[in-house]
Amino acid sequence: GESVGLHLPTLSVQEGDNSIINCAYSNSASDYFIWYKQESGKGPQFIIDIRSNMDKRQGQRVTVLLNKTVKHLSLQIAATQPGDSAVYFCAENMVGGKLIFGQGTTLQVKP
Amino acid sequence: DTAVSQTPKYLVTQMGNDKSIKCEQNLGHDTMYWYKQDSKKFLKIMFSYNNKELIINETVPNRFSPKSPDKAHLNLHINSLELGDSAVYFCASSQSPMNTGELFFGEGSRLTVL
Numbered sequence: 001g002e003s004v005g006l007h008l009p010t011l012s013v014q015e016g017d018n019s020i021i022n023c024a025y026s027n028s029a030s031d032y033f034i035w036y037k038q039e040s041g042k043g044p045q046f047i048i049d050i051r052s053n054m055d056k057r058q059g060q061r062v063t064v065l066l067n068k069t070v071k072h073l074s075l076q077i078a079a080t081q082p083g084d085s086a087v088y089f090c091a092e093n094m095v096g097g098k099l100i101f102g103q104g105t106t107l108q109v110k111p
Numbered sequence: 112d113t114a115v116s117q118t119p120k121y122l123v124t125q126m127g128n129d130k131s132i133k134c135e136q137n138l139g140h141d142t143m144y145w146y147k148q149d150s151k152k153f154l155k156i157m158f159s160y161n162n163k164e165l166i167i168n169e170t171v172p173n174r175f176s177p178k179s180p181d182k183a184h185l186n187l188h189i190n191s192l193e194l195g196d197s198a199v200y201f202c203a204s205s206q207s208p209m210n211t212g213e214l215f216f217g218e219g220s221r222l223t224v225l
Contacts, residue, residue: 034213043115043201043216044154087152098167099214101146101154 012108019077021105023090028071032093035064035075038104039086047075047088077107085109114138117202117217124192125225131188132220134202140215142166142208143185145177146201148219154201160185161208192224 013019025033031052036044048059050066050073057064063076073090087104094100117134124130136143144167145157159167160179174190189196202217 036214038152041218043203043218044214045216046213049213089154098156098159100156104152104154 008105009103010106010108012110013080014110015080015082017080019075019080019084019107021075021077021088021090021107023073023075023102025071025073025090025092025102027092027094028068030092030094033064033066033073034091034093034099035062035073036089036091036101037084037086038089044089080107080109082109082111115202115204115215115217117200117220119220120218121221121223123223123225126192126194128192129188129190130192130222131186132200132202132222133184133186134217135184136202136204136215137183138204138206138215140204140206141182142205143179143182144203144205144214145185145187146203146216148199148201150198158185158187159208166208189222192222194224197222197224 034049035047037047038044048062048064050057050064055066061078065074077084085108087106089104090102091099115136142161144159146154147157148154157169157171158177162182163179176188179185199219199221201219203214205214
């Protein structure tokens with residue numbers, strides 16, 4: 001069935017530490033994955049994406065890792081800042097162009 | 112310039128009423144979407160239109176009727192509102208229907224049904 005899940009609903013980290021947010025997906029045929037960030041009162045915003053022919057992709061302070069063997073996706077944020085506090089969603093592109101979102105992990109950054 | 116704009120931002124109404132949420136995108140995208148976000152932050156796709164044609168229609172009650180007068184606009188009309196319709200509704204757009212690029216979301220419209 002369609003299911004994208006995150007391991008932890010809330011993650012609390014100290015400012016300056018690295019954050020790792022995890023996501024498990026169920027459809028082994030999915031070929032494209034995206035991480036979104038949603039700040040309070042706003043719509044989700046694109047952070048980084050990865051295709052299934054890659055296992056790692058880096059952006060500015062963010063890295064996405066894809067493990068197709070265990071159908072696992074993670075988002076790593078380096079040197080987490082207060083502005084990183086938000087809800088993070090992984091999303092999986094299904095056949096037919098439907099983007100299925102996971103339930104979200106709330107990242108809290110402690111000063 | 113706001114890329115995807117939706118109005119109203121807040122909507123409070125009584126059960127049984129009919130209401131509409133409007134959405135416009137100025138990105139020149141071909142594809143637009145409506146997503147519903149519940150109180151637990153779960154985002155679920157409702158509809159998708161590509162160039163004014165419906166391409167995704169999830170299991171949504173037929174009280175919900177999307178309308179796309181042109182590819183830059185996708186409005187959502189809801190008849191006979193129920194308590195369970197209370198949620199934040201997000202409009203989004205993408206360059207193509209295959210989601211091979213990012214979705215651009217609006218700021219959301221919070222609907223509260225009393």
